[in-house]
Amino acid sequence: MDFDSILSRYKAKTCIVSVEFFSDGTYGNIRVVAGNKAHYDDMAALNHPFVPGCPYEACFPKNPNFEEHCFRCVHDGVPLHAYVNLYMMNLWLNMFLLPLKSDQENIGYCLYCYDVAPKADSSAMADLSADTAADVLKACIKLRGTNNIKQAFSEVVEDVRSICNSDHCCILLIDDEKRVCSTFAESLREGSGLFPMSRYIDSFYDVVRTWPDTLAGSTCIILKDERDVEKMREQNPFWVSTLDQAGVKKIVLFPLRHGGELLGYMWVINFDVDDIVKIKETLELTTYFLASEISSYQLLKKLEILSAIDTLTGIKNRNEMNNRVDRILDGGEPVPQAVLFADLNGLKRVNDEMGHSAGDKMLRTAASILQSVFRDGEVYRAGGDEFMILVTEISEEEVQNRVAQVHFLSGKTEEVRFSIGVCYGKKDIRKAMRLADERMYANKAVYYEAHPELKYR
Known part of the structure; x- marks a missing residue:
């Protein structure tokens, strides 16, 4: 077959591929038997001079999908087009396969026209x-x-x-x-x-x-x-x-x-x-x-x-707390049975005397304690040293048990001490938050009465 005459008509990179196929539907050798000038130049640019009749993997990366395309093109006599991302080389391949008549019994030929580019081409995808x-x-x-x-x-x-x-x-x-x-x-x-x-x-x-x-x-x-x-x-x-x-x-x-x-x-x-x-x-x-x-x-x-997580402590932040309250007010979520406010005592003293890294550690420890105790609720960092906890289903007695657990666990640390206010059973979330906050500040006043040396520290 006069492959050179066929190839001379193509400007784009083009070659002739031969496929050996057998009666049982399998294929054997796949070779590049001829190429046009653009194909020769492409191989030369890759420092890989083209030798007619070479195995196809001497020109192109070995790829079973490419083999399957060539085999299907020559065996079924159908033209094929593919536009694929050669991600290993950061290239996009636009390829066309056209079946050619063969003068041999078990060898088929197809014309392979191809181009590569570093970016995807939407027009090629649409084809x-x-x-x-x-x-x-x-x-x-x-x-x-x-x-x-x-x-x-x-x-x-x-x-x-x-x-x-x-x-x-x-x-x-x-x-x-x-x-x-x-x-x-x-x-x-x-x-x-x-x-x-x-x-x-x-x-x-x-x-x-x-x-x-x-x-x-x-x-x-x-x-x-x-x-x-x-x-x-x-x-x-x-x-x-x-x-x-x-x-x-x-x-x-x-x-x-x-x-x-x-x-x-x-x-x-x-x-x-x-x-x-x-x-x-x-x-x-x-x-x-x-x-x-x-x-x-x-x-x-x-x-x-x-946007929902406090990056220092890993618990939910004030923004997510406000979103939760808004959903409750809109009727999208039930009003929690228990609303608690917990404030750290002595964070300013720790920051002033031991540095902000020690204060940050204190906040992380405090958040960890609250999360471990209120594992069935939601713990939010409401402000600098203030946390809010919402628990949807819990008994009033169990709330008091949990508060006692918080004080017990914080007592095992060197610095973490909480003032906690609780509101239970209110149907108005804003009123519940206000009462819990007021009770927390009342609890803080009691704490500083017991520890007056820490009041302004």
Whole structure:
């Protein structure tokens, strides 16, 4: 075949790929048999001069997904397009495969036209089948047009499972620092015989941590038949053994990456193999947008936590206390049975005589004592050395027992001493807070009467 004549018509980086295939549906050698000038120049720029007829991995990173694309293109005689993130190299690859007629029985040829760029190109992403574009657009609209992001993700995952005609679709998030993973959203086909991720999640991180090495730079993992599973068994026997136990016969697994960070994974299980190209195309683009939304969601959750937590003591702050009171006043939450104010005695003396680091330690110890005693309530840092505690369901006798526990535990420390005021059973939260505060100051006056040497210190 006159490959040079074909290639001379292309300006973009283009080469001819040959695929050896067999009657049992498997493939053998994949080679780059010819290339145009742009391809030669590209290889030269990488200090890797092109040799016609070389194994494809002499030109491009070895990738089972690329092999599968080439094989499907020449075997089925269908043109294919993919736009993928080569995250290991911080590049985006835009690739086109066109089948060519072959003059050999077991060798097929395809024209491979490609380009790489450091940033994503939205126009390349949009160059998809109409069905895939519509499906991805629907997912984006659901995520952008909701006030309940978790519910929206559940709906998107259900849609993806349905599109792929699969038994299970799941988004799994990972926390490498804590070495845990969590199910963010999942959809399970009724009657599939599979179990939800809650059955496996406690020990699943041991499986997840094997996936980066298994991916080895690939954009995804596709196990579409028994042959793929057996090949994967040689590479990652631990993971495949868990697939066997769970009843998984086929899986497409994509990492969820955003800003260079691995957030988690998304997969579909036991899907319709006839739609594998559409499934890969759908997940390839969907995971790109989902990763962005998940990253934004996680950032907002962190900001919510920061806005609600006192950074010194780790307990809820005044802002969150005010929000809680507002919800109670609006009728969104019940009025607590008990409202308590606790004030530290002698914090100014500790700050003046021992330094603010000692005062900070005193505040952290005080917060820890209150949290340990009122474990079924909410403890807030209301001000500098003042705390408020709300307990929704508790008896009046038990409240007094808890106050005694606080005084007992603080007495075991060198510096922490509390003045505490309690209001029990009031239906008006503002009145309850005012009474508890007044009683706390009355208790503080009694404390300083007993310790007059500390009153102005």
